[in-house]
Amino acid sequence: MVQVMFVQTDTELILAAREGDGSAFAELIRPQYRVAFRVAYGLLHNADEAEDAVQEAAFKAWLRLGNLREGASLRPWFLAIVANQCRTVSRSRWWSVVKAESPEGEGRSVDLAAAVDLRRALLRLGHDERLIVVLRYYLDMPFEEIATTLGISTKAARTRVERAVRRLRPIIQIQGAAF
C-alpha cells in the first residue's frame, strides 16, 4: 500500500490556522515547542507552570496570528509571547514563595547544591534579566536573535546580557571556589 503524505508548508499552515484550524497552528509551532518550554521553564522554574504557560501563550499566539508580519520568523515572535505569558504568571504569584523543583541527578550533592544556588540566584533577577540570561545561556541564542525576540538592538542585547551576568557573578564565583 502506498502512503501519500501531504506536507504542508508554513505558509499553508498559517493560512489554515487563520481560518480557525487549531491542528494547523499546533503543527506550525511544533518545531518551537521544546525551545518555548525551555524559555518558560527557565523563567518559572516549574515544569507544570511552564507547560501551562506555553499552552496559554499558544492560544494567544494563534489569536494574534494576523499580527505576524509577512516573511517574519515565527520563533522570536512566539517566544516573545511565551515570555510575556510567563511575566503574567510571575505577576500573579509574586508574593508567593517560589518552590523551585530540584534538578535531575540528585545523587550529586555538590552539583545539586550548586544548581539550587544558581537557580535561586536566577530567581532573584527581574523578569527581563532572567529572560535574557535564559535566551543567551540556556538556549545558546546569538545576540542578533535575542535582539529580534526582545525587539531591541543587538548592542542593547549585549549590554543587557553583560548587566545580568554582573548580577550573577558573585554566586558564580563562589560556586567556582567550591569545586
Added chain:
Amino acid sequence: MEERSLFDRIHEALDVEPRPGAYERLRTALASKRVKPQRWPALTMRWSKLGLRLAAVMTVVVLAIAAAAALLVTHRVADRETPADSEHAIAAYKLMVFDDLNNFPATRIESECWGDKFAACEADVNATLLAATQFHNDLNRFQAPARFTVAAAQLRRHQALQLSRLNAVLAASRAQDSASMARSVAAFVSGYAWMMAMTDSIMNSQQGTVATYIGSVRNQKQNLDQCVDCQDLAGLNTISCAGSQPTSCQALVDRTAAQATYFQSAVVLIAAPSSMATKDNRLQLDLATADTALVTMAEALSAGDQAGFNAGRASLQASVAAVNVDAADILNG
C-alpha cells in the same frame, strides 16, 4: 572562561525536558478550540509609552482607593466585633495582607531603574511607592492577632526598609546618579525574599498540632545545622569583609538570611498550639533578632562598614545560640 562556565552551569541547573506527551496535550487543546484568529493586523489603539504609564498609574490609584475603602470596612468590622486573636481577626489580618499585596504593580524596578533610564524608573517607583505606602500604613494600623505578633513587628520593619530603599531609588533617579540608583535597586530587590516568604506564610497560616509544629521546628533546625555558611557566619571564626571579600561576605549573609527566613516563616505557617505558645514566642523573638542582625550586616556590607558588620555578627551569634536553645527546648518537650 566565565562565559563558558555560565553556559555549563545554567545547563546543569535547568536541564529539563518537556514531560512526555506535553506537545500532544497542547495539540489536542488547540484542535478542540474553535477560535477565529484576527485575519489581518488588528486595528489596535496605539498608546504612547507615556500614555501607557499614565494609564497604569491611574489604574493603580483607582485600585488603591478601592482597596482602601474595602479595608476600612474590614477594619471596622474587625475592630468592632472580634477579639484580637479570634478566627475572625486572623482571617481579617490575612485578608489585609492579601489585598494590599494584590495592589502592588508587577514591579519592574530592577528592569527599569538602571543606566540612564531615569524617567521610566521614576514612573515605576512612584507606582510601587503608592502600594508600598498603603501596605505600610495598614500594617501599622491593623492590630495583629497574637499568632502574628512577632511576625507583624518584623514585617513592619522590613516594609519600612523597603520604603526607604524605594525612596532612595527615587532620589538617585531624580539626581540622575546611576551608581547610587543601582545600589538602591539591588537593596530593594534583595528585600523581596523575606517579604515574599513571610507574607506567603501569613496568608496560608494554619493552626498546628503538637506533632506538626514540632515536626516543622525539627525540620528547620536540621536545615540550619546543615547550612555550612550559616554555621560559619554564626561561628566564632574571623571573617573580614574588607578589600576583595565583600562579594563572598554578601553570599554568606544571603544564604544565612535565606535559612533564617525559612525558619521564621515556617513557625508562622504552622502556628504553635496554645500549649507551646510561650516556647514558640521565645523562638520567634530570637529568630527575629537574628533576622534584624542579618539586615544590619547586609546594610553594613553595602556601606563598606566593617565595624557595623561585626556588630551585626555579634548579635547574630548570640541570637543563633539562643535559637538553638529554644529549638532544643521545643524538641525535647
